[in-house]
Amino acid sequence: MPGLFRVQSTPLSLDEVVHAVSDPGQGGLVTFTGVVRNHSRGKTVTRLDYEAYGEMAQKQLARIAQEATRTWPGTRVAVAHRVGSLVPGDLAVVIAVSAPHRKEAFRACELVIDRLKEDVPIWKKEYAEDGEVWVGLGP
């Protein structure tokens, strides 16, 4: 399927994912940008270290895009996720979804980021003033 699914250590470009799904037949184009936040659970966050199982992550992103396309035919998806050491304000993920009409584009974009957080093997270690923690890891 057309699209772009990438895990990368270099800075992200929203323009790149937008370009990957742009087409005159696609009347709606929705983007999501995930930005490193400077606070979490009431603490000041200084840094997030992202790590990925890159080959599988890229496959999982493509599979999620296929789910979106099955649900909303005509949808096109592009996702790029950053790995490495990021600081507040850095872009962690950029997603662009286009569809013939806006509703499908909005819904598919939400599905992609929700499913990414569930099933794509990417991890982040959060460094805050009181120490460091793998986000999502239980006790």
Place this chain on the structure above:
Amino acid sequence: MKLTVRLFAAARERAGAGSVDVELADGSTVDALLKAVCVVKPALASLTSQLRVAVNQEFVSASDVVPSGAEVALIPPVAGG
């Protein structure tokens, strides 16, 4: 069969290594694989309830059989985005 199991994030840190080699009987399940990994790396035992396993870059369930020569990875709770 001998398998190299890739470790990431919290699993990598607890094991102190990016991968672990295990020896398994042919036809072993994912559950047996996890037990074998914990014998070699006991520090992972407290994490296993939170781990998923990927075989050839797809999530599998505990009762699935691990094919010989498979690419196997332990997947702690993910946190992309």
